[in-house]
Structures are given as structure tokens and as C-alpha cells.
Amino acid sequence: MAPTSKSSRWLSWGYLLGVLVVLYLPIAVLVINSFNASKYGNHWAGFTWKWYEKLFANEGLMQAAGHSVLIAVTSATLATIIGTLAAVALHRYQFKGKAVLSSMVFVSMLTPEIVLAIALLIVFIVLGVQLGFWSLLIAHVTFCLPFVIVAVYSRLKGFDMKMLEAARDLGATEGKIFLKIILPLALPAVASGWLLSFTLSLDDVIVSAFVTGPSYEILPLKIYSMVKVGVSPEVNAISTTLLVVSLVLVIISQLLLREEK
Amino acid sequence: MPQLNQFRFWAIGLASVWLTCFVFMPNLLVVFTSFLTRDPVATVALPATAENYVRTLDVLYLQVLWDSLRMSLQAMLVCLVIGYPFAMCIAKLPKKWQPIALFLVILPFWTNSLVRVYALQFLLGNEGLFNNILVGVGLVKEPVQMLYTEFAVIVGLSYILLPFMVLPLFSAIEKLDLRLHQAAQDLGAGAWSRFWHITVPLTSPGIIAGCLMVLLPAMGMFFVSDLLGGAKNLLLGNVIKTQFLVTRDWPFGSALSVLLIVLLGFMLWLYYRAASFVNKQGGINGSDF
Amino acid sequence: MTEARPLLILTGLSKTYGSNVVLNKFDLTIYDGEFFTLLGPSGCGKTTVLRMIAGLETADVGEIRLAGEEISQLPAEQRPVNTVFQSYALFPHMSVFDNVAFGLKMSGVAKNEIAPRVTEALEMVRLGDFANRKPAQLSGGQQQRVAIARAVVNRPKLLLLDESLSALDYKLRQQMQLELKRLQRKLGITFVYVTHDQEEALSMSDRVVVMNKGMVQQLGTPREIYENPANLFVAKFIGEINQLAGEIVAVDGNKEYEVKVEGLQWTLHADHNFKVGDKVNVLLRPEDVRVEYRDDPHLTQVLMGTVIERNYKGKTLDSIIRLPSGVELMASEFFDEDDPSFDYSLNQTVAVKWVPGWEVVMPYEAP
Numbered sequence: 001m002a003p004t005s006k007s008s009r010w011l012s013w014g015y016l017l018g019v020l021v022v023l024y025l026p027i028a029v030l031v032i033n034s035f036n037a038s039k040y041g042n043h044w045a046g047f048t049w050k051w052y053e054k055l056f057a058n059e060g061l062m063q064a065a066g067h068s069v070l071i072a073v074t075s076a077t078l079a080t081i082i083g084t085l086a087a088v089a090l091h092r093y094q095f096k097g098k099a100v101l102s103s104m105v106f107v108s109m110l111t112p113e114i115v116l117a118i119a120l121l122i123v124f125i126v127l128g129v130q131l132g133f134w135s136l137l138i139a140h141v142t143f144c145l146p147f148v149i150v151a152v153y154s155r156l157k158g159f160d161m162k163m164l165e166a167a168r169d170l171g172a173t174e175g176k177i178f179l180k181i182i183l184p185l186a187l188p189a190v191a192s193g194w195l196l197s198f199t200l201s202l203d204d205v206i207v208s209a210f211v212t213g214p215s216y217e218i219l220p221l222k223i224y225s226m227v228k229v230g231v232s233p234e235v236n237a238i239s240t241t242l243l244v245v246s247l248v249l250v251i252i253s254q255l256l257l258r259e260e261k
Numbered sequence: 262m263p264q265l266n267q268f269r270f271w272a273i274g275l276a277s278v279w280l281t282c283f284v285f286m287p288n289l290l291v292v293f294t295s296f297l298t299r300d301p302v303a304t305v306a307l308p309a310t311a312e313n314y315v316r317t318l319d320v321l322y323l324q325v326l327w328d329s330l331r332m333s334l335q336a337m338l339v340c341l342v343i344g345y346p347f348a349m350c351i352a353k354l355p356k357k358w359q360p361i362a363l364f365l366v367i368l369p370f371w372t373n374s375l376v377r378v379y380a381l382q383f384l385l386g387n388e389g390l391f392n393n394i395l396v397g398v399g400l401v402k403e404p405v406q407m408l409y410t411e412f413a414v415i416v417g418l419s420y421i422l423l424p425f426m427v428l429p430l431f432s433a434i435e436k437l438d439l440r441l442h443q444a445a446q447d448l449g450a451g452a453w454s455r456f457w458h459i460t461v462p463l464t465s466p467g468i469i470a471g472c473l474m475v476l477l478p479a480m481g482m483f484f485v486s487d488l489l490g491g492a493k494n495l496l497l498g499n500v501i502k503t504q505f506l507v508t509r510d511w512p513f514g515s516a517l518s519v520l521l522i523v524l525l526g527f528m529l530w531l532y533y534r535a536a537s538f539v540n541k542q543g544g545i546n547g548s549d550f
Numbered sequence: 551m552t553e554a555r556p557l558l559i560l561t562g563l564s565k566t567y568g569s570n571v572v573l574n575k576f577d578l579t580i581y582d583g584e585f586f587t588l589l590g591p592s593g594c595g596k597t598t599v600l601r602m603i604a605g606l607e608t609a610d611v612g613e614i615r616l617a618g619e620e621i622s623q624l625p626a627e628q629r630p631v632n633t634v635f636q637s638y639a640l641f642p643h644m645s646v647f648d649n650v651a652f653g654l655k656m657s658g659v660a661k662n663e664i665a666p667r668v669t670e671a672l673e674m675v676r677l678g679d680f681a682n683r684k685p686a687q688l689s690g691g692q693q694q695r696v697a698i699a700r701a702v703v704n705r706p707k708l709l710l711l712d713e714s715l716s717a718l719d720y721k722l723r724q725q726m727q728l729e730l731k732r733l734q735r736k737l738g739i740t741f742v743y744v745t746h747d748q749e750e751a752l753s754m755s756d757r758v759v760v761m762n763k764g765m766v767q768q769l770g771t772p773r774e775i776y777e778n779p780a781n782l783f784v785a786k787f788i789g790e791i792n793q794l795a796g797e798i799v800a801v802d803g804n805k806e807y808e809v810k811v812e813g814l815q816w817t818l819h820a821d822h823n824f825k826v827g828d829k830v831n832v833l834l835r836p837e838d839v840r841v842e843y844r845d846d847p848h849l850t851q852v853l854m855g856t857v858i859e860r861n862y863k864g865k866t867l868d869s870i871i872r873l874p875s876g877v878e879l880m881a882s883e884f885f886d887e888d889d890p891s892f893d894y895s896l897n898q899t900v901a902v903k904w905v906p907g908w909e910v911v912m913p914y915e916a917p
Contacts, residue, residue: 012350019347020365023423026380027369029390033383086276095273104280110473110525111288114481114498115518118505119287122294122515142283145276174268196371203373205484206498210505220375227379228487239376250371254364443606444639446626448653448704458652462643539643 027243034236051237061222061238068202068219071133075140076197082141083148084190088182090149091156092164109146116143117210124211131213139211140204144197151196155189155257156182192253199246288522295515305511313516322500326520329497332411332486333479336418337426340475341468343419344426348467351427352434363431370424378417378488385413385489409491417485418475425474433467434460466536473528480521497521557582557740558603558708563612565598565764572598573609573764580708580742585734587743589751590761591787596744599761600710603742605629617707627656632701633710636717638693640685646672646696647681653704671703672696674733691722698730702737709734711743715750727754748788752776760784776835777908778821782915785833792834792879795914798824809911812853812875820911829914836882838908841869842901852901855879860896871902 034052038045055061089095090102108116120142124135167177183190205220212221219242226235295313300306316322351362369377384390385407392404407413437460445455461468483498490496497517504514556579563576573595580586588596601607603614605626614622621629632653641649650668659667672678675695685693694714701709711730715723731754734741745751751758752772760767760775760783767787768780779785782793799815800808801824809818811832824830841857855871858878862885869881879902 009353012353015346016350016354016362019343019423020362023366023369023420025390026377026384026420027372029383030376030380082275082279085272089269089272089276093269093273095269097277101273101277101280104284105276107288108280108284110477110529111284112477112481112521112525114483114501115288115291115521116284118501118511118514118518119291120283121505122290122511123283123287126290138283142279145279149276174266178268178272199371203371203375205373205375206481209483209502220373223379224375224484227375227382235379239373239379242376243372246372247368250368438639440635440637440639441641443626444633444635444641445652445656446606447604447631447633447635448700449627449656450652451625451627451656454656459641 030236031240034240039233051233055234055237064217064219064222067216071136071140072198072201075137075144075201076194079141079144079148079197080190080194083145084152087149087152087156091153105146105149113206117207121210131211132216135211136208139207140201143207144200147196148193151193152186152189155186188256192256195249195253199249291515291518294511295519297512299510299512313512316513325495325500329480329495332414333476335415336479337472337475339419340423340426344423344430348427348430348434351431366424366427374421375484378485381417411494413489414486414494417489418479422475422479426471429467429470433464437463463539466532469532469535477525555582557617559615561613563609565610571764583738583740584756585741585754587751587755587758588761589745589748589758592746594761595764596761597712600712600744604631604633604710630706631708632704632706634697634701634714636713638697640693640696642685646683649696650700650703667703671699675699690718709739709741713744790836790880794832796830796832798826798828812873818909818911822913830911831914833910834904836880838904839879839881840903841881852903855900855902857896857898857900
């Protein structure tokens, strides 16, 4: 290949940076405005913590945030347990219906959220699950599950299977092999799966909008109803908080995966 | 016969039961519901009917469907046009920079998309950053109405979904064999010919995968049109949401969703055809995440 | 070669990557219609030369003239030159037919002319029935032939072949060598072939250039290079060679010298000018070495040694003989089961000699 010329390399870097700037520009503007004393955010009126103070004084928002964190922690934990076991099963075992299981994982990853949302709504009504905490929990576990399975599975793919045969040869049961060998080795991917599930759950709007009930408010939906009304400085503050939490968690999860590469 | 052991039983069983109950069965129920009749008391009831599908051809709904599809397709094209050179630029980066560039693209995906759409309002509003710049530079005298237009919806969808286009494209472009380009060049193909005859066909699985991963979610993102499009520019997601949560016409809402599933099936079929056409797999296999 | 009309003239080509000199003031003239080979170990710069001719790489300085026209600034797609790549680089998404037609389409050949030319090219490489297959459905040898057809169908002035046979197994490679040679004669196109395989280079080429570290070591016909290597590198690279250290003890004039080798004095011919006291290397091909019984009464001027290894190779019997000085000589003799002198065994003491005049004497270089 003829070496790329200097000008084309600059063009390439410029384009990359340009697109990235556009991707992050709205986020930056939002964060800045959350500290802007001006209520409508169209000019800079000085730095303030005012909106954050108002935010923490808003009981409705705080309660919704508490609900969201509870749902996120429980659904991430459940999805991680089920997903890790499923990834190990897909990786280690040959069984009837393995192809069906892996294609269900695949399909649930590609299904548009809106379809999953109404599908779950119908099932909850048919099964008589009350819309609220439990329906949200089940729904969130469902859309987090494929992400955990894929994350753990792709880590397991890098292992030498001979090691597990050696363990069995030394008398370890399947359960022991899982706890003593597979889990410690897959731990970064498991932890990263949990963190990603947590953020997915915390950020979900589409599925939650369908399967939540009036009695159980969660943060993204609360924000949704607030922003539909228009720009409000408190929303800037809560949105910024949510963004920062997600960013930190995702960066930690990526660092976890990278560490041992 | 291997002894049935407990660990294996739970490992396979839990996920299988979960996915069957909450993915497989629900999707079947959607299809089933789409053939039922609306009932004011029980929400849905027999008799079975194809009426709901016939209604999608109603001029009123056809217009909404077409508008929704058009906006989503436009967003998909915007993502493709921006994402393809972007993925090529990443592929050209030195190896150690590639994961960083990819990470920066995916990062917003993990943040709340609702919040990011809300953030766009700051830029697109009449007193927003873009209009301030346009007026400031003197390109326009009056602020241009951007918010609550079709344009804003397309911008919002493209903005949210760009990472889904870049990832499969990158993994397809990265797999390109540079020697094929040299061979084409040796046989007299100029830069454009090489792009059209070699790069595009060989990355077609990535292109289709990217389009699939942008188009389908784009049709469902009701909050994008709510926040940026106003009442006129509806996406399929808005219509489905209204049918389920407002007018409570579940059979019709289900029928609309089935259309989405059919579209998904069609695009998957296209993808596998393209993948076998270039003799290799690539693009959507989840490992991109 | 029927006529010696220069087709390609390379002048002063140099290329460095950082501190690594890939090509150093490289000059070369290739004549119209010849089968020319660039031979050398990997990293010697031979592939770089080929890629510069093709336009896939650019030289830091230097000129490339093809049929009198300076082309070094022309992009690859505009050069009347085609390449058969090492990996074949067939387009996986196109049929065999479309692969071969690609170059013609690119150069805007009329549609009705493309099909007959592609068919003709495919028939020439005996793949007429495979036009609709995909490359993945072909064997390695067949892919190789498609790559050749894809290049020659454009009627290039020069066909470049980059280690084109190296991916094939031994037998197929032999067969393809013959086919390439036949094709070259039939088409009359100048072939420039790159290889690290000296056997291949010797058997196919009209002329060979041996390269090392970006420089020409020797240019000549296969025979000149094999029988009269210009230096130790060439001698060693082209087949096995024995190396005996010697010293000039007298100059007989007319390039005849008295040389002391392994304690004996020999009258040897050399192309170099030496003076008394110069250290030299005496080089001998293994097949020029004769091994005989020590008790042969006619032997006078012989080296004595011990057989330390004997390998039956079918056509030949290869031995290694250790001389008293510790030097080990390789000998390769045609096997003759009726000759009793072949019956020597391991550890036996034997006499070693060679056909006078088949040795090469050159200035001493450390082995």
C-alpha cells in the first residue's frame, strides 16, 4: 500500500475529532447549563449549585431515584447470575436446544426495544403480574441478560479448556470447577456485565414506559415527564448526575476488561 | 450417559426458562394478539381477524407509517454517510489508538439517551447554540426553526444511533484485505473504482448490519419525536405507544409491532445473504459490544 | 532472447525505512521478451523492486523507464504492467469470470470484446469450465492459474510475479514452473519473477539477478551464476558449496596461480588478480567432488579424509568427509549400483578430488 500522504492523514484525524466533538457537544452544553444561574440556559449568568440543592430537596425526584437504584441493583444482580451461568453453559456444554438458546439470546439482542416492551406488557397482563416493581424488575433483567451473556461468553472463549479437564481429572465437580476456576477467571467480565446492566437499567425509558405502573415512579420516566413540559434547570442537574454516574460506571467496567489483556 | 448434575441443570435451565417466558412467549403473544379483536372490557377478545393488518393500509395510517419510515430511513442514511468514513478513519489509525477511538464512540451509548436528546434541545432551539452561531456569523437574519421539525427528529435519531452504525462497519472494514486493493489498483482501478468494486461489496455485511441496528431502533424511539418533533412528526413507536397506553387498541398496536419484526427478519435475511456472498461472516455477532 | 531491446530500465533506485536501507542505488535493465528473475533471501529488497515497478511502492530517488517512458510518478492503475500476487489476491465476491474481466472493464474495453478475451485467457490456463465458480471453490493451483489469467488478459508490457508459486506444494510447483515457462514463450510477454527459491530461479529464467541487502550481487544467466559465482554470498545462496581456505604461493601469469590448499599445492585458474601471499577461498560444488578409495595407485594429488555421514538420496549419494584440518566437505555423487567404489562406509578413510578447472577461486571472506 502506498503510504498515506500527510494531508490525508490530517484530514482523517480532523474528521474523527470533528464527529467526536459533535457527539459530545450536547452533553457538554447540558453539564455546563446545570451549573448556569440563568434559568433558561441561553446565556451564561454565573456559576451556581442552586439547581443541585433544589434537586436534592425535591422529594418526588429523590424517591424516584431511590426506586431506580433499587431496580438497577436487583436487576443487574439477577441478570448477572443468570447470564453468567448461561454463558458458561453455552461455552462448556453440548445439550439439546443449545442452538435454540443461543438464537434466543441473539434475537433478544436485536429485537427493537419497543417490541420487547409491548410483548412484556402483554405477558404481564396475561400472567396477572401487577405493573410496578416486579414487572419493571423482570423487564430489566430481560434486556440486560443478553449483554451479560455476550460479555462473559467472549471472555470464556479465550480460555484453555484443557485446564478444566485437568480440574475434573483431579476430582472437582462441575459446581466446584465453576466456583474455583471459571468464576475467578471470568470475574472481570462478570463485574463489567453487572456494571453495564446497572447503567442499562438506570437509563431505560422505552421498556419502562410500558411496564411501569402509576404507583411506582422511576427516575428516567420522571425526567421524561418533566422534559416534555420544557427546559428546567432541575432536570439539567439530575440529567448531569445520571450522565456522570453512567460514564463512571462504564469507564470502570471497560478498565476491568482491559486490565488483563 | 452423563449423569445429570445439578450445576449443569441450573446453568442451562435458568436462562432457558427466562428467555422462553420473557422473550419467546411474549413475542408469540404479540403475533397472536395482532389477530384478535379489540374489546372495551377485556382489552382483547376473539374472533380472530386480519382486520388489524388491513387497517395499516388505511390512508390515514399509511401516511403516518410512511412518514415514520421515511424519517428513520433518513436517519439511517445520515448515520451511514457519516459513519462509513468515520469507521474507515478509525481503521486507518495506528493500532493502539483504535480501541480508544472506538470506546469514545460507544461511550455515549451507555448513557441515558433520553438525557442526550434533551440536551440536543439546547442546541436546536431558536435561542440555541446553532441558531446563535448562524445569526452571529450572519448567515441568517432570523433564527431558523429547527426544534419541532422533521429535521430535528432526524438529527436526534442519527445522534443517538450513530455508534450502532460505526461498530459493525468498523469490524467489516478492519477485516478488509489490503492486498485486494493493491490487486485492483494493479489491474487499473482508480480510487473510486476500488471503493465501489472492492470496498463496498466486501463490507456489505457490515453496511447491512449497521443499517439494521439503526433503522429498527429508530422506528421505536418515541421520546425522540416527542422531544424534538412535536405533535406532527410521529415515529412508529409513538403510534404503537398510543395504541397501547392511550386508545388501548392492543390488537392494532401488536399488528404494527409485527410489521417491525417482519422488517427485522427481512434485514437479517439480507445480512446473511450478503455475508455468504462475500464468503465470510462478520458484523452482527454481539461480540462488538 | 532473439533481440536485445531494453524494455525496462531502473536507474539509481533507493529506498530507506527509517534507518533501514531497503534498496541502495539499484540499477537494472530488463530486455523485451525475457524471463527475468530477482533472486535473494527475504528482506533483500527484491519484492520492493517489484512493487516499485508495479507502482505499489515509491522509491525515495531513482528512475523507472518502461519502453522509454519515465513511469515512476505514474500511479499503479495507470501503468501498463500487471502483477500475479503471492497470495493471488483474487476478489472473493466475484466469479472467476468477473475476476479476469476486472482489468478489461477498468480500462474501458468494449463490452462485446470482454467475453471472448476472458474466455481465451481462461482456456489458456485450462480453466475454461470454471468461469462461473467463486475463488473459494477452487484449489490452490486453480486459484494460481486464475491469478495468472487475470493478469495476462490485459496484455501487459510486463508481467510481474511475486513469489507466485511459493504457496503451492512441491509437485504442483514443479508443474506450474513448466506451465509458466510455456505461457511466457507463447505470449512473448516479458516476465519479471521474484523468488527466494534458487532452484526455481535457475530452471525458469533467461537471466537472474541475485540480490542481497538492497544491492545487486550478480547478474547473469543461470549457468553463469551457478558455475561462476561473483562472490561468496552468491556461491552460497545458489546451492550447496564447499569452501576451502588457501593462499597464493606463486603467480604463473595469465591468471594461473599456484595455491596452497589443505597442505597441498595446486595449479588453479582465477578471474581475479592476486599476488603472492593473498588469502583466497577455493569453492567447490558438492557434485564436482569425487570420493575414491585411498589405495588407488594412480592418485597423487589428493586430499585424504574420513567419511562421517552418508545419505542415500535416490538419484545421488551424499557424503560428508572430514579432512584432517577439520574442514568438512560435502560430496554429491550420482548413484551407480554397479560401481564398487561406492561401497565405502562410515569412518572409512577416502581420497577426495575434483575435476580440475571446476573450482572457483576468489578473495578470502570469512565464512
